[in-house]
Amino acid sequence: MTINYQTALWQRLSEHNLVTGEEPEFTEDSAPWYVRTMLGIAGWVSAIFLLSALFSGIAMIVDSALVAGVLGVIACLLAIVIYRMAKQSDFLAQFGFAISLAGQGLLVFSMLKGLQLFEGGEAFISQVRLLALMLAVLQIILFTTIPNFLHRIWSGIIGIGAITFLLIQLGLYPFTITILLAAVAIVWLQEFKWAKYSSMVQALGYSLVFVCFAHLITDNHVLGFSQFWQETFSVTPLGGAWGSSLAAFLSGGVLIAVVGVMLQRMQLEPMSGKGVAALSLALLIAIIGIRTPGITIGLVFVLLGYAHGNKVLLGIGLVTLVVFLSQFYYQLNFTLLQKSLVLFFSGIALLVIRHLMGVFWSQLESNDA
């Protein structure tokens, strides 16, 4: 029945001259998100045990950065071979994931030992930066060479996390979250255009979303994250006291740009009734987002997810909104009174807009027609 379904879909598209060539062979879904999550958790646990076996079994690893590094490289290469040779085997894919994670663990251990990070010292900051750079390079190699969604998500998250860390070290904090959000928007908006590389684009898109979410939550939860960077890594936040608000405002700009692209795709003029209404709503949310950046970020995820029929991305956006609000309570750079006023009046404004939308939408439709 599933095969028939795909055939029917192919024929339907064929009738409209939207497909070319022979109908592709039937392929099953590699796995829905929850099976992939289950495999990811299990792969991670098995890698920890594999690493434990290596460290407890081969004393040389603990003593020598070189041995750990060589074994790490061999394990990563082995994982690449396993993944490329057996794309359809779940057993080998799971085995490859554990081998790869163990190899990466060994490489990180080797780097830590080689850079003498365990000993501390004055060069600590530059060594950590070098470690992040090496990690980013390693993950870029693994991302491009291992053709597996789960592994690409892992490499994407670690690699983008390392690059974000380096951007912060370059003094771009707190604008790093806006950069990440812009990257999220660009990658997902180009999903259809770059469909030739769909599996890579999707993995990259989800990884960016996860790192952006993590940036938001850690920023929000740990008061004065900027203070943390300043005290630990001597990095002065860009823009001083206004930096965070400006970054949040620029994130609002990303939201407005996303809405603009969507209007364009629906062939609606920005100056048409619906265009003005949509852009005004986006602007209002961008203004609300200056104090509550998580709302802007969550809404960008939600809009991208809905526009592309991607329920997982839509769900992540909704979770971002709820998690942000629960974390926002503990943010100490605003009083609870300020936060309550922003939230309450923003909520009322959105409800009023909803009501107006119900009243005027059909009127706009007739005007735009």
Add this chain to the structure above:
Amino acid sequence: MRKNNRLILLEWAEQSRIDGSKLPQALRLTDSIPSGADWRYFLDKLLLALGALLAVSGVIFFFAYNWDEIGRFSRFALVQGLIVLTLAAVWALGLEKITGKVALLAAGVLVGVLLALVGQTYQTGADTFELFAVWCVLIIPWAFLSRFDLMWLFCLLLLNIAIILYYKTFGGFFSVALGAEQLLWVLFVINTSALLVWEWLVQSGTSSRRSVRWMTRLLATVSGGLITALAIFAVWGDELFNSLPGLVGWIVWMLIAYHWYRKVELDVYVLAIGVLSTVAVSNVTLSRLLFDSLSFNGSFGFLLISLSVIVVSAMGAVWLKRLGSEGQS
């Protein structure tokens, strides 16, 4: 497992069977991306949910601020006025509409704010768990009236919080302190009962299963997670009397879940939870056997467990995919 249209089309585009420039048209034709009417429906729901969430959060934050310049009567008037206002909205909108249901949920949240205000103002000396328990009891009639999934979920959340706080205050239930397992058992019984009631409602045709599948999955995840934790406690426990119920409970849960979500109402998500639970419990058991009973050497034992996790999870994934394909046929 059948892919949705979006994924099929993206895969065909990746194989150059669909030209990139024609992909949006193909997606529109197969309803994989929303139309103008879909956008209207979506924005309507999004603005309602987000507006209500922000407004109610604002009220909670306001009362948490405990502003001295507002007298106690003004505070009570404010929160009670808001409750009356939301109830008036419920009356005006009616409970058949989603807006009416959301307004009643907002009123339910505000009841908690009122109770907190009572505690804050009069220093009643009541324990925090009492606030959540009373809150839950007070809004249950509204949950019956509204027939709104989120309202029921909110009541269940309040009940869980009340139980956890009770346990934290007294260290046990009914004057018997039996450790964390006791709390897990109580939470397991409550959440599993909620799952059973939910399944009964769905089967009796009261709810549309299609629209509320997330509820089944959420309750099954909580219930399965709790019984898995109990089984792991049981495996690591030293006393057979305390350990046995956890393991037996886990086996019974797994058998019933397998029967129900495999034979009666296929739900691969819940079965995936079962597979993950099996990976966890089987490998914790293996660890106990290897390191405790058989006194294995660390390195070899770790290697065996690693391989076991890989094999069990991969077998589970193969099985889940096969079930998914069956479900589509």
